[in-house]
Every structure is written in C-alpha cells, then in structure tokens.
Amino acid sequence: MDKAELLQLYYTNLDELLEYSSKFVKNEIEFCALINARNGKCSQNCKYCAQSSYYLTNIDSYPLIELEKIKTAALKAKSHHASRFAIVTSGKTPDESDFNKILEMIEEINKIDGLKSCASIGILNEEQAKKLAQSGLTRFHHNINTARSYYPQICTTHSFDDRVNTCKLVKKYGIELCCGVILGMGETVEQRIEMALELAEIQPDSIPINILMPIKHTPFENYFDKIDEENILRTLAIFKITNPNSILRFCGGRMRLSDKNQKKALKSCVEGILTGDYLTTTGKNADEDIKTVQELGFTLKN
Secondary structure (H helix, E strand, O other): OOHHHHHHHHOOOHHHHHHHHHOOOOOEEEEEEEEEEEEOOEOOOOOOOOOEOOOOOOOOOEOOOOHHHHHHHHHHHHHOOOOEEEEEEOOOOOOHHHHHHHHHHHHHHHOOOOOEEEEEOOOOOHHHHHHHHHHOOOEEEOOOEOOHHHHHHOOOOOOHHHHHHHHHHHHHOOOEEEOOEEEOOOOOHHHHHHHHHHHHHHOOOEEEEEEOOOOOOOOOOOHHHOOOHHHHHHHHHHHHHHOOOOEEEEOOOHHHOOHHHHHHHHHHOOOEEEOEOOOOOOOEOHHHHHHHHHHOOOEEOO
16 A cells, blocks of 8 residues: 555544454463663764753663663563563663673573563664674664654764664565654654655564653653554554564553554554563553463463
C-alpha cells in the first residue's frame, strides 16, 4: 500500500482495522529485557531524552557497569522467561574505552543457555559493526525514532541518515535488527504513516514501539496530550499491516494504554514485550506480563 491508501485505512472503523492487522500476528509473544549499562551525560540533544547533557533532568549518571552485574541481570531476565537480553549504553557512539568490554559482555550473555544477546550502543562505524558480529551478537537495536520529515524537530546533533546508515551496517554483517519509534512527540498522523513506510524499507526483524513518557526539564515535558489511546492502536495496526514480517514490540510508555487496550493490541498487532524496567522510567512487572500472555491463550516464544 502507498501512503494515501494507508492514510485512508488509518481512519477506518477501529475494530475493523484491528481485525485486519490481526491477520498478520501469531499466537506467541517474545519477551526481552535490558540493562541500562551506562547512563547519562549524552552529547546529543534529542528532545525526549532524560540522558541528554543539554537538559538538567537530575538523573543518576554512571559509567559502564561491571561484567558481573550484566551476568546477574541476564540470568534474572532468563528466570522471567526473556529469550533476549540487551546491553544499553548512553551516548552517540560506543565509547572507545568501553567497546572491548561490551564485546566481552556480549560473549558472556551468549554463554547463557536459552538467552540471545542484544545491544543498543549508538551509531556504529563499519569496524564496530564487524566486531559486534564476530562477538556473536544476535540483534542490534537502533531506532529511527520518528519520520524523516520530522526528525529535525527531534534532534539536530545527528541526522536521520546517521541512524539509517547504522541499520544498514548491522544488516550487512548479518546481525538481526531491532528498529522502531517513539510515538506522541508531536508528529502528525501523516508522519506516523511515513514511519511505517520507512520501517518497511529498512525491514527490521523487530519494531519496538515506545510511547513518549514526558520527562521533566526536557523540551517535551508537557507533551502528554500529543497522542491518545485510540490513535496509538490505529498506529500499531498500520505498522503491523505495513511490516507483516516484523515483530512489533511493546516498550517504554506502554502503560499509557489501559490494560484493556494493551491486551487488544497484543491480540491484533503486537508480538513482543520488553519486560521489566526501561532506561530512566519504570516498566511492568514480568509476572504481570506472563499472566497476560496466559490469559490471552498465547505461548512464549523461545
């Protein structure tokens, strides 16, 4: 479908739209988890982010954590039925002094039976992508965040193409790609359609869906009213229809949807959940997610 057709579909009856998107979902859910391995002091000016050094958000900044903490967190994630575990670090690019340590962390995660390694460590160059592949990294996470046409309103310290180029490098070296968005940052409906089509062009294995949780002292601190629950569901449906082979994944901000609408999304659009806490915001208890999957009659993907 082209942009005009998807826009028309966006405004159809919601129940019919969700029924259409449900044709592309499987009755299984993939759990993943992450650890915030380096927090704060980021050189970029992304307007939504608590970790940007441009904004006085008073978060707890810290350098790369130790390997043993990674292993402990990974084992805990596995006990909560996560099949993937991600190392996440702040900053535009992987810090040179930390990069070899991150490679070692990935190798340790890969030693845990039944757990696959993921990483979200910023914009990559070719040599870094190659070394990540050699370390056995199974999936790299790098969002486009918003539509190309809206990106300059979100960040000016790097470009949309910087992000797309990293996605291309990841795929070049045979690493799976996790690439998604943040909804509710002031984008138009048309730009949500653009995001869906841009992701279809990138073809990620997984599409994390974040819904803006406005952070005090960032430029978007008062952006609570930029998207409502109905439009979140409509956007999810369009994303799934446009990207039928990608796993849509609930990530940060999903608590802005009621439990009823979270379940509705899981039945019609969403096939993955980032369980536990996120980077600088709290998430949902893994036991609650397991209960939800059971109530829906779904299975957990290994």
